[in-house]
Structures are given as structure tokens and as C-alpha cells.
Amino acid sequence: MASQAEIEHPKKAFGWAARDPSGLLSPFNFSRSETGEKDVAFKVLYCGICHSDLHMVKNEWGFSTYPLVPGHELVGVVIEVGSKVEKFKVGDKVGVGCLVDSCRTCQNCSENLENYCPQYTLTYGAKHRDGTITYGGYSDSMVAEEHFCIALRYFALDKPGLHVGVVGLGGLGHMAVKFAKAFGAKVTVISTSPNKKKEAIQHLGADSFLISRDQDQMQAAMGTLDGVETLTIAEVGFWVFIVAPDARLAPVLGWACFITIAFSSFLLPFLLNTFGWAARDTLGLLSPFNFSIRKTGEKDVRFKVLYCGICDSDLHMVKNEWAFCTYPVVPGHEIVGVVTEVGNQVEKFKVGDKVGVGGMVDSCRSCQNCDDNLEIYCPKYTFTFGAKHKDGTTTYGGFSDSMVADEHFVVRIPDGLPLDAAAPLLCAGITVYSPLRYFALDKPGIHVGVVGLAGLGHMAVKFAKAFGAKVTVITNKYFTQQKEGSNTKSWS
Numbered sequence: 001m002a003s004q005a006e007i008e009h010p011k012k013a014f015g016w017a018a019r020d021p022s023g024l025l026s027p028f029n030f031s032r033s034e035t036g037e038k039d040v041a042f043k044v045l046y047c048g049i050c051h052s053d054l055h056m057v058k059n060e061w062g063f064s065t066y067p068l069v070p071g072h073e074l075v076g077v078v079i080e081v082g083s084k085v086e087k088f089k090v091g092d093k094v095g096v097g098c099l100v101d102s103c104r105t106c107q108n109c110s111e112n113l114e115n116y117c118p119q120y121t122l123t124y125g126a127k128h129r130d131g132t133i134t135y136g137g138y139s140d141s142m143v144a145e146e147h148f149c150i151a152l153r154y155f156a157l158d159k160p161g162l163h164v165g166v167v168g169l170g171g172l173g174h175m176a177v178k179f180a181k182a183f184g185a186k187v188t189v190i191s192t193s194p195n196k197k198k199e200a201i202q203h204l205g206a207d208s209f210l211i212s213r214d215q216d217q218m219q220a221a222m223g224t225l226d227g228v229e230t231l232t233i234a235e236v237g238f239w240v241f242i243v244a245p246d247a248r249l250a251p252v253l254g255w256a257c258f259i260t261i262a263f264s265s266f267l268l269p270f271l272l273n274t275f276g277w278a279a280r281d282t283l284g285l286l287s288p289f290n291f292s293i294r295k296t297g298e299k300d301v302r303f304k305v306l307y308c309g310i311c312d313s314d315l316h317m318v319k320n321e322w323a324f325c326t327y328p329v330v331p332g333h334e335i336v337g338v339v340t341e342v343g344n345q346v347e348k349f350k351v352g353d354k355v356g357v358g359g360m361v362d363s364c365r366s367c368q369n370c371d372d373n374l375e376i377y378c379p380k381y382t383f384t385f386g387a388k389h390k391d392g393t394t395t396y397g398g399f400s401d402s403m404v405a406d407e408h409f410v411v412r413i414p415d416g417l418p419l420d421a422a423a424p425l426l427c428a429g430i431t432v433y434s435p436l437r438y439f440a441l442d443k444p445g446i447h448v449g450v451v452g453l454a455g456l457g458h459m460a461v462k463f464a465k466a467f468g469a470k471v472t473v474i475t476n477k478y479f480t481q482q483k484e485g486s487n488t489k490s491w492s
């Protein structure tokens, strides 16, 4: 099933998106709009990585929405232009920076100062006028109005004869020195670290170098500068500067920013007490995911997950191939681990016990099937992941670091059984064990045929042999026969 991002516009696009504050990028299918009358469509060839991208993918400024395709230093080659485009033609090299739209009617917009427009639109993580999300340059294509397909200059510092100060020699500082020198200006680099001097003067061609902690040196120099490129002092300062040219607002935004960062860095991980790997869409790719699980209730067992099998159902579910999956989904239903906490009414387990959970974590507990210990036939059974607990919260599976489950749905793993080998018993194992028992094939003297030698088949052969039965494997793959030849012989 295609996501909204894939179908909201007519042109298919591919990019790399962060899905949550881990900031990890994974493949992302989405769509770009039709090339409008004044639009330029281009193939993205290169995209810079700016520090803002790194903050944004981790939501460190508190206004990121996911999925987020970063990148606001895009260059590429024009592949299509709208009928009213004047400055570009197919084949032109083109670039887009951090803006793709603005109100176009305010005073700032009419003075070509669109980034001071109160309604400017960031290249990614913002909303187009039609309400769809803007996606940045970590992608294969871009469509933008030609008005924003140019490099804008904000300061009249690009003239020979001026003396420009550049504060800091990070990503922006390097650029500022190179530009200012190319414009013919005299350049002084101001930095806190003396060891940047050689780089500034010899490598980048700056004319002089100041240590910002040296008060006297700074006092003497400031009067000689025509302008100081201060954007690198701090990203937060940079954004406050852009968002709030009105200085009275700056401290308010600064505090809002600080509180947001504190919340996302310290409080959120505390509330989201569990870490797992989740699929976010039908691509089925797993990426890191922080979530919360309930406190250990009276009858609950909490355990640290040590191993989890990969069942074919997990692969179907993460891609929503059975069409009832809700994202994000943390798969895994062959889960084993060691008990870390038990509720005060738990009878069968204590801390340190080895335990497992299979495909279900709850059922109605009152129907005939539940009374007969056949919970799997309960019409209201709760699947281990991608389902809802009775309290309405989502169930998350074993591709995670910890789990809480009612002891009724927790099984003991005997001490002699290796935990990694025990995990697949909890779905693949029980799936073949159950019919062998139900159809009374669990005894010597019986001759059992096992069709296919994949995950379930392996289990079936091992169980049937352990029951003392004679076993014949039936397969359509010569390869399997060869590969498993010696084992098959000893089994049959």
C-alpha cells in the first residue's frame, strides 16, 4: 500500500529520510509536484551536509516532523521548466538553498529579502501552500519555483576594499573566508582556538587572525572591520536571528529552544524506556525506535530480551503484506530473555529465570477457548506486535531490549536449552509441534512425511525424530537434498 507521501503528487521521487530523533536516514519513497508554470524541475546531483541538517534530523530544535528528508544545499541540472520560466532552460546547472517559497507580498519579499518574510517556507520539514510537506535535497529530484533557484546575497560585503571579519572557522567560516577573498575583501578570522591560525592564513588566504579571548586585540580590531560574519557563533543564535529579527523576542525563543533541547535530550529518553527496531512504512526497513512499555503489573513479568527469532510473518508484517499493519511496527514474536522484575501476584517466575514469549501476549480470558487453555483460538487474542493492548496502547515485539507480559503468556525456558536456539521454538517450533501432537504422530512406529525443509520443516524433522518416528523429507529442491544430505540420511 502506497503511503500518502508517495501519492500526494504525480512525480515519483526517492530520498533518504530520518524517521525519529535517532536521526538515522533510511530509504524513503515520496513524490514531487508537477512542474508548474513558473517551476524548475531538476535532477539533484550534489547536496551539502550542513550542521542544521544534523540538528533537524534529531529534532534538536523541537520543530522537526517525520519522516524528514534533509538537505538545503542542493545543486543539479534542470530537466524541465514551466511555460513562464524565464531564467532557466533544460540542461542548466541550478542550485537551491534553504528557502523554496515565501508570501511574495510583504515588504521584505518585495525587497528581495524573502528569508525575513514571516511566512517563508524552508526547503524541508515545512509545508507548501497546498499543505504538503517540503522534502530536501537528500533525494533524486527537486521541483522549485524559479524565484528560489538563485543564490541570494544578504550583505553588501561582496566588494573589493572592504575589511570583513569571520567569526569561527567551521563549515560556514571556511565558506565565508573563501567568498570574501574571492570578492577581493580583506579578511580577518576571529577564533577561540589559536591552532586555527595556520589554516586560516596559509590554507584559506585570510589576511589576519585574532584570538577572540584576547580583549585588547579584539578592541583594537573591531573598529577597523566593515562587517562581521557572525552566523557561526552558534546555530541557535543563527536561527533566533533569522526567526526573530526583533531583538526582544530572542531571549524568549532562546529559552524555548533550550527547554525543547533539554526535553528531547534528557526527559524524553527517560519516558521512552524501551529501545527497539521499527519499520516505518511499507519498505519494511528497520531503524532505531524509542518507545515506552507499561510498568510491571501485579501479574506481569518484565524481562530483558536476549534473543529474538526472525519469522517469515515478521517479514510480511513489516511490509504490510497482510494489510493490517500499523506503523511504526516493532516485529519479533520468538522472544527469549531473562526476568528482571515480577509483579507481587506472579507465581511461576522469579528474577533471573529464563523465559520466552511467542505470538500472543493476551486474550479475553473468559471465553470457552480461553477456559480450555486454547487462547490461540480466542476471538480476541492479542498478537505480540502491531496489535492493541486492552488499554488501547500498541503492542511492540521482540526486536527490542525489554518486554513486559502477563505471566500467563510467558513460558519457562529450561536451563539446559541454549537461549538462541530456543527462540525459534516459540513460533516455528509450536507451529509444527502442535499438529504432531494433535494428530498423534508423536510416537515410535509412526512414519512421518515432512514437506519442505525451511524454518518449519527443520523443526518438524527434529521433533518427529525426537518422538521416535521414522521421518521422510519431501522437497522439490535438489539443492536442499544435497546440502542437507547427510542429515537427511540419518533422520530417515
Ligand SMILES: [Zn+2]
Pocket: 050, 051, 052, 053, 072, 098
Ligand atoms: Zn545550512
Ligand SMILES: [Zn+2]
Pocket: 102, 103, 104, 105, 106, 107, 108, 109, 114, 117, 118, 119
Ligand atoms: Zn513575504
Ligand SMILES: [Zn+2]
Pocket: 311, 312, 313, 314, 333, 359, 427, 428
Ligand atoms: Zn511466526
Ligand SMILES: [Zn+2]
Pocket: 363, 364, 365, 366, 367, 368, 369, 370, 375, 378, 379, 380, 381
Ligand atoms: Zn478468549
